Amino acid sequence: MIAERINEITATLPETVALIAVSKTKPVSDLQEAYDAGQRAFGENKVQELVDKAEVLPKDIHWHLIGHLQTNKVKYIAPFVHLIHAVDSLKLLVEINKQAEKNERSIDVLLQFHIAQEETKFGLSLEEAQELIESESFQSCQNIRVVGVMGMASFVDDEQQVHREFQSLKGIFDQLKASNFKDNAYFKEISMGMSGDYQIAIEEGSTMIRVGSSIFGGR
Ligand SMILES: *Cc1c(COP(=O)(O)O)cnc(C)c1O
Numbered sequence: 129m130i131a132e133r134i135n136e137i138t139a140t141l142p143e144t145v146a147l148i149a150v151s152k153t154k155p156v157s158d159l160q161e162a163y164d165a166g167q168r169a170f171g172e173n174k175v176q177e178l179v180d181k182a183e184v185l186p187k188d189i190h191w192h193l194i195g196h197l198q199t200n201k202v203k204y205i206a207p208f209v210h211l212i213h214a215v216d217s218l219k220l221l222v223e224i225n226k227q228a229e230k231n232e233r234s235i236d237v238l239l240q241f242h243i244a245q246e247e248t249k250f251g252l253s254l255e256e257a258q259e260l261i262e263s264e265s266f267q268s269c270q271n272i273r274v275v276g277v278m279g280m281a282s283f284v285d286d287e288q289q290v291h292r293e294f295q296s297l298k299g300i301f302d303q304l305k306a307s308n309f310k311d312n313a314y315f316k317e318i319s320m321g322m323s324g325d326y327q328i329a330i331e332e333g334s335t336m337i338r339v340g341s342s343i344f345g346g347r
Pocket of ligand 1: 150152173194195321322323324338339340341342
C-alpha cells in the first residue's frame with residue numbers, strides 16, 4: 129500500500145520537485161516499507177521521534193526536521209540532520225550554527241515564513257527575514273547555509289486563497305534571491321505543499337513537497 133502510494137505520487141512529480149515522506153507518528157515498519165520502495169527523504173516534526181527512528185533505520189536516509197525546533201534540542205539532531213525546514217529566529221540560527229561547528233559540519237536550513245491567514249502558525253515576514261539575514265550575528269554564522277524558504281498555506285477549501293498564499297511564498301523567495309542571496313547557487317529550495325495542497329504548491333513553484341497522510345494514511 130505505502131509503496132504504491134509513493135510510486136503514484138512520484139510518477140506525477142516534475143523532476144524539479146522532491147518528495148519528503150512525512151512519517152511522524154508512524155511506526156518504523158511503515159518507514160521501512162517506504163524505504164524499500166526507494167524513498168530516501170523522510171520528514172519528522174519531533175526531535176526525539178526523529179532520533180529514535182534514525183537509530184534503527186538505514187544510514188543513507190536523509191532526515192528532514194519539518195516542525196518547530198526548540199533551541200535546547202538542536203544538539204540531538206546536529207550530527208546527522210539533512211535539512212531543518214522551520215527556522216524562524218536568529219536565536220535558533222545561532223544555536224544551529226554552534227552545534228554544527230561542534231560537529232565539524234555545515235547544516236542546511238530553510239527560513240519559515242508566515243503565509244497563512246491563521247494566527248497560530250509560526251514564521252517570519254519578509255522584513256523580519258531581511259533584518260535577520262543582515263544582522264551581524266547571522267553574518268558570522270559560518271556553519272549554516274540558508275538554502276531556501278518554507279511555508280504552510282491555510283487549511284481552507286478556497287483553492288484561490290491557497291494559490292495566493294503559495295504565490296506569496298514564491299514572491300518572498302524571488303525577492304531574497306534577488307537581494308540577499310544573489311550569488312548563492314545553493315539558495316534554491318521552496319518547501320511548500322502537503323497532502324491536501326501539493327498540486328497547487330507545485331503549480332506555484334514548489335521544489336519540495338512534504339506529504340504524510342497521502343502516503344501513510346491518516347494520523
Ligand atoms: C504533518 C506535516 C506535514 C504533512 O501533512 P499531511 O497533510 O499529512 O501531508 C507537512 N508539513 C508539516 C510542517 C507537517 O507538520
